[in-house]
Amino acid sequence: MPEEQDILNSMVQELRRGTIILGVLSQLSEPQYGYSLVTILQKRGINVEAGTLYPLLRRLEKQGLLNSEWDTNEARPRKYYIISQTGKDIYRQLYHEWKDMMTSLEGLVNDKGD
Secondary structure, eight states: OHHHHHHHHHHHHHHHHHHHHHHHTTTSSOOOEHHHHHHHHHHHHOOOOOOHHHHHHHHHHTTSEEEEEEEEEEEEEEEEEEOOHHHHHHHHHHHHHHHHHHHHHHHHHHOOOO
């Protein structure tokens, strides 16, 4: 039988998946490369590993939510990502869904049926 901590870790990971997408999309109105995005998210209290972020960025780009461009002017080439118009539309809808869900959950958690 799984230990309590294992169950909690699994549930936290599930909860974070969707919110990380929301956080990433919210920060790409201006071009960012992967490591700069990791740093921005960490400063805001969202710890995400590069090994999690880079596949997510590639998936969002493949879905048409992000555009990217290589900058080869630096010593190390960097791939910059920016949210596409489709990404902005999806982000807006996703944000409203998240807000509605948070409002509903707050009501559920705070109203214990007393």
